[in-house]
Amino acid sequence: MNIKEASEKTGVSSAAIRYYEKESLIPAIDRTPVGNRDIDDRIIRRIRFVTQMRAAGMSIENLRRYIELFDAQEDNTKEQKSLLKEQLAVMEEKRDDLQAAIDHLNYKLNHFYDHMETTEAELRALEKEHADKVDHQEETPDDGV
Amino acid sequence: MNIKEASEKTGVSSAAIRYYEKESLIPAIDRTPVGNRDIDDRIIRRIRFVTQMRAAGMSIENLRRYIELFDAQEDNTKEQKSLLKEQLAVMEEKRDDLQAAIDHLNYKLNHFYDHMETTEAELRALEKEHADKVDHQEETPDDGV
DNA sequence: TTAAACCTTCATGTACGCTTCAAGGCAAGG
DNA sequence: CCTTGCCTTGAAGCGTACATGAAGGTTTAA
Incomplete structure (x- = not known):
């Protein structure tokens, strides 16, 4: 298939596919006799x-x-494993940070007053209460925003 | 405190703090008589x-x-809620994508042979087995990499 | 008084991950 | 023959999120 079809199949632009090939994220792609990519x-x-x-986020x-x-083709198993583990750690931390931010926003969402008369001070108090509850106190709670 | 101390306290560079202020991510910061930021x-x-x-990822x-x-100070509650919900949806999708990638890498890690004699075909078979198990088959399984 | 160590603003530079443009080739249809 | 529509490469451009540098002000300490 040509690059346009591959692009439609994967949702990745033709330019990006060429870019990935140039950056060796995907193997060198076979060419037709006239030099077009045959994917x-x-x-x-791989794409x-x-x-x-x-x-x-990699x-x-x-x-x-x-x-x-x-x-x-050498035996890189150890390096491969450690690279995998490294990347897994990065991604797990990312996921946990994301979850913390989700919790934070969910909390805000669930404590919205219908007419939003809450002052910053009250919101801070709510944040504190939450922080205590989930045992995740920050040195300085955030600012209600 | 001055900007350097704030930077050390938050782990955010001085330049980034100035940038956040300029972009209104944080409120206008008070100044000392000579014009230095007093944080x-x-x-x-807020930082x-x-x-x-x-x-x-916001x-x-x-x-x-x-x-x-x-x-x-107007009553923006509705807009605030919908903005929050929007952002939550984005973040939850991001988290799930991340989790899928984590699962993928974990699978690879757990199926490593100690001397990596696995062929691409075998790896693909393993991928397939996994896909069946977690009921998350792709149209085209990935390439063992 | 002179140097160090902060600070300011404004302008320009940088890294990443593509996207877009320019210039041209090949194949089919009218 | 000419247009359409695909492809190629290489280079340049772009948006984001800052980082860095220039030029200059203030305070402290020797």
């Missing part, structure tokens, strides 16, 4: 993997390091 | 809030919209 399912799978990891650079290790 | 705990709390939301632009609504 198969293996490439599609999807890249998309998933990018969505999870940088192009880290993704390239990771993929290089896999593509090298 | 109090209220500002520190921390900004930091948390930034870490959760853009400067959305954060500014959100804070503007709060700082305006």
